[in-house]
Amino acid sequence: MAARAFRDDFVWGTASSAYQIEGAVDVDGKGPSIWDVFVQEEGRIHENRDATVACEFYTRYKDDIRLMKECGMKAYRFSLNWTRILPEGIGRVNEKGIEFYNNVIDELIKNDIEPYITLFHWEFPYALHKKGGWLNDDVVDWFAEYAALVADRFSDRVNKFITINEPQCFIGLGYLKGCNAPGLSCLNADLFQMAHNALKAHGKAVQAIRAHAKQPVEVGFAPTGQISFPETLKPEDIEATRKHLFSCPEGLGNWTWNLAWWMDPVLLGKYPEDGMRMYEKYLPNFTPEDMKLISQPLDFLGQNIYNGEMIRAGKDKPWEIITKCAGFPKTSMNWPVAYECLYWGPKFISERYNHIPIYITENGMACHDTISLDGKVHDPNRIDFLARYLMRLKDAVADGVDVRGYFQWAFTDNFEWAEGYNERFGLVYVDFPTQKRIVKDSAAWYRHVIETNGKEL
Ligand code: GCO
Numbered sequence: 001m002a003a004r005a006f007r008d009d010f011v012w013g014t015a016s017s018a019y020q021i022e023g024a025v026d027v028d029g030k031g032p033s034i035w036d037v038f039v040q041e042e043g044r045i046h047e048n049r050d051a052t053v054a055c056e057f058y059t060r061y062k063d064d065i066r067l068m069k070e071c072g073m074k075a076y077r078f079s080l081n082w083t084r085i086l087p088e089g090i091g092r093v094n095e096k097g098i099e100f101y102n103n104v105i106d107e108l109i110k111n112d113i114e115p116y117i118t119l120f121h122w123e124f125p126y127a128l129h130k131k132g133g134w135l136n137d138d139v140v141d142w143f144a145e146y147a148a149l150v151a152d153r154f155s156d157r158v159n160k161f162i163t164i165n166e167p168q169c170f171i172g173l174g175y176l177k178g179c180n181a182p183g184l185s186c187l188n189a190d191l192f193q194m195a196h197n198a199l200k201a202h203g204k205a206v207q208a209i210r211a212h213a214k215q216p217v218e219v220g221f222a223p224t225g226q227i228s229f230p231e232t233l234k235p236e237d238i239e240a241t242r243k244h245l246f247s248c249p250e251g252l253g254n255w256t257w258n259l260a261w262w263m264d265p266v267l268l269g270k271y272p273e274d275g276m277r278m279y280e281k282y283l284p285n286f287t288p289e290d291m292k293l294i295s296q297p298l299d300f301l302g303q304n305i306y307n308g309e310m311i312r313a314g315k316d317k318p319w320e321i322i323t324k325c326a327g328f329p330k331t332s333m334n335w336p337v338a339y340e341c342l343y344w345g346p347k348f349i350s351e352r353y354n355h356i357p358i359y360i361t362e363n364g365m366a367c368h369d370t371i372s373l374d375g376k377v378h379d380p381n382r383i384d385f386l387a388r389y390l391m392r393l394k395d396a397v398a399d400g401v402d403v404r405g406y407f408q409w410a411f412t413d414n415f416e417w418a419e420g421y422n423e424r425f426g427l428v429y430v431d432f433p434t435q436k437r438i439v440k441d442s443a444a445w446y447r448h449v450i451e452t453n454g455k456e457l
Pocket of ligand 1: 020169417425
């Protein structure tokens with residue numbers, strides 16, 4: 001058993017995404033993304049909010065980065081708004097957009113915070129959407145052109161890149177369920193084509209980043225998914241749990257919500273057999289060249305883990321999903337508090353994917369945070385949540401899982417997509433009408449965790 005301790009160089013950070021924090025949606029030459037168009041549709045966003053202002057990171061980035069430093073952050077995972085750099089998605093470069101991200105990178109480095117850049121965190125260019133978006137095979141070259149520009153302009157100071165964030169969500173919520181931008185419910189055959197194109201785009205972007213990098217770079221991608229954890233340590237429960245975690249959903253109602261359909265092609269070079277069988281009649285032709293492109297070697301896996309479900313071995317079936325108990329612990333978004341996920345998820349993923357280095361690129365909770373009479377924001381639930389999840393992550397490290405870092409979601413409260421500003425995930429409270437920041441108790445707690453490298457967990 002390895003020492004129950006995080007590596008000495010363990011990366012402690014926090015995360016965000018461009019659209020959720022920047023505001024300035026039509027400033028300094030930025031082009032429209034599908035989200036800028038989607039939020040204008042009545043009823044799409046809670047209280048019909050939009051991200052015109054969000055957290056005003058576009059103008060407040062220096063103060064927020066200084067606050068990150070005060071909170072002890074060692075790294076910051078953020079995304080680039082594709083249309084701030086390429087207003088039409090390809091072609092014309094908006095130098096004001098490049099300048100903004102250069103300033104953010106320089107400010108982070110000045111504050112000894114390592115930048116981790118996500119190229120795509122759902123801000124798809126509306127101009128390319130009108131050309132067919134992910135359904136147009138050209139999207140592979142469009143995304144690679146964007147990735148080459150990013151590497152050209154930023155890789156002299158940034159050497160950690162994540163190509164895409166949560167394809168399960170941007171395809172599943174955007175084009176199957178339609179609750180996220182662009183709000184469509186597409187044909188199954190189109191969905192599988194989009195998914196395949198998104199994975200090919202990921203692969204070509206990996207090639208482009210490496211070809212245009214100004215220094216040795218590390219490239220990964222950041223999927224998500226429902227984690228499975230066993231009811232007991234009985235071998236049959238553990239095996240049933242592993243099978244459930246990497247199974248593809250039966251039926252097509254929510255098929256994108258899984259790990260293997262996305263991670264097996266990228267990390268193993270092939271789609272999972274059960275999915276190939278179940279979805280066969282909707283699948284495009286997967287050529288060997290496609291699978292080679294998709295499975296470009298990666299330096300790390302970013303994994304976004306929030307919660308999951310308890311599994312036991314079935315009596316006359318491979319597994320049984322255990323119904324959550326009455327009054328189960330949950331976040332303000334009604335997501336279960338399921339800290340076993342941060343042990344079993346990394347463990348099972350590491351075993352399946354040849355022990356690839358893992359960063360937890362998102363983990364955190366939404367709470368009903370408010371400003372107390374003392375003017376502070378006390379969030380004991382978030383402290384307890386983070387402590388329990390990190391304790392189990394540390395157990396996974398002790399059991400040999402190569403976890404390189406942890407990015408708490410999120411630094412500030414922000415625009416939570418269709419939930420608008422109704423859900424607060426931040427370590428830092430944002431009073432949106434005034435844009436005042438209030439560091440929550442959890443930020444002070446997390447700073448101590450960082451300073452002590454999680455020794456007391
Ligand atoms: C996601 C996205 C984030 C969310 C966060 C809370 O995982 O859905 O990456 O943008 O805001 O996870 O839902």
